[in-house]
Amino acid sequence: MTPTAALSAFPAIAGAAHEHDAERRRMIVLTAATASAGLAAVAVPFVSSFAPSERARASGASVEVDISDLAPGGIKTVEWRGKPVWIMRRTPEMLALLPTLDARLADPASLRDQQPGYARNAQRSIRLDVFFGVGICTHLGCTPSQVPAGSANPSVGEDWKGGFLCPCHGSTFDLAGRVFLNKPAPTNLEVPPHKYLAESRLLIGEDDLGAA
Known part of the structure; x- marks a missing residue:
């Protein structure tokens, strides 16, 4: 079977x-x-585990910025290494005010090492009209606010020519990021390394001197 x-x-x-x-x-x-x-x-x-996070990539990366849309007197903020960086297009009137403030500033000639050599001048910039500054107060790290000329804000005092005010402890900075005398902030605002790639395109975080 x-x-x-x-x-x-x-x-x-x-x-x-x-x-x-x-x-x-x-x-x-x-x-x-x-x-x-x-x-x-x-x-x-x-x-x-082999793929870096977005934060890790951003922490050291340079940032390319287009400023073609930045009007005279205007300001924009970009992030670089987790810090706010202000980019301001200063008018001829704004630039003319800078040397008149020297006697009221703690470091008017930017002698302290807070900016690349190419920004160690009265304007603290490569181009006279475009200013770059890290928007972090050098006192305790608060973020200042822009205060226009002629403001009635008592924290900036009379005859205010325009600039920045730290809301935490009252430090004030001019339109080149230079700190006024007798303020809690000990130094000017930092100017990051940067370079121009074209007339209206620039790179924050690198320059031709190797700074990063």
């Missing part, structure tokens, strides 16, 4: 054998699926 014929003679045995085979196939499929899921769970964090 053949094996098939033998199983046919005993239906209960044949049914049990068929159910055993089906259960075995289900276990194989389940085991394979579980193993695949486990590998995927391990592989994703492993691969991710």
